[in-house]
Amino acid sequence: MSDKNRGDALKAFDRLLTIMDELREQCPWDRKQTLESLRHLSIEETYELSDAIIEGDMPEIQKELGDLALHIVFYARIASEQNAFDISDVLNGICEKLIVRHPHIYGDVDAQDAETVERNWEQIKLKEKGKEKKTVLGGVPQSLPALIKAMRIQDKARGVGFDWEEKKQVWDKVEEEIREFREEEEAGDQNKAQDEFGDLLFSLVNYARFAGINPEEALERTNKKFIKRFNYLEAEVNKNGGKLSDMSLEEMDAYWNEAKKR
Secondary structure, eight states: OOHHHHHHHHHHHHHHHHHHHHHHHHOHHHHHOOHHHHHHHHHHHHHHHHHHHHHTOHHHHHHHHHHHHHHHHHHHHHHHHTTSOOHHHHHHHHHHHHHHTOHHHHSSOOOOSHHHHHHHHHHHHHHHHHTTTOOTTTTSOTTSOHHHHHHHHHHHHHHTTOSOSSHHHHHHHHHHHHHHHHHHHHHTOHHHHHHHHHHHHHHHHHHHHHTTOOHHHHHHHHHHHHHHHHHHHHHHHHHTTOOGGGSOHHHHHHHHHHHHHO
16 A cells, blocks of 8 residues: 555544544434444444445445444444543554464464465464463354354364365265265154254365365355346246246246246
């Protein structure tokens, strides 16, 4: 970043802090907000940013990043009123964390690839949390969606060396889990089948990691593809005066195949 851009960024951030102070002091709605009341709004904003990234909509990404920046300074302003911390503490805290967790940049540790950096990161985190008697997986939020949680669990386990050695081993595990799921499903034991299906999904997430695939992104691509094709099917049926509920699967499949070609 050039000196001019850095100066512009600092001015813009100072402007946001000034506006936040003014709103907190003068606006009835802003004065009323608490850490708790903002929480669900922050979650919503995060998902909106995620949607914009998935769509590749840069103007929308810019807007949503601004909304999240507002929430960050809002939380810090509320905390400063309670003499807990302020925005300087927040920013200095993350700066210190980045320096400590990048010893290959700010220290004498050697790390020539991203995998080594990730491994070092998790090991440093574990040492930090060791002071607080936390476990390796203690930093994985309980409220994460299950698919993302599986990814984070596996990443953290890998960070301390608990991982498969080769991709083939992971695929063998996937095939084993498929067999076990089918056995329980065919036996008619719903609870065991559900457990085995969970094991199967977990092993597929593991294989995706070894294959360099983000399973969350892959599934979202498939979701979008299905929605696009189904919307086309529905629109074409309506345009031709038909009704989806009255159509046979074969008839709908013809529209579906047309959607795939498009």
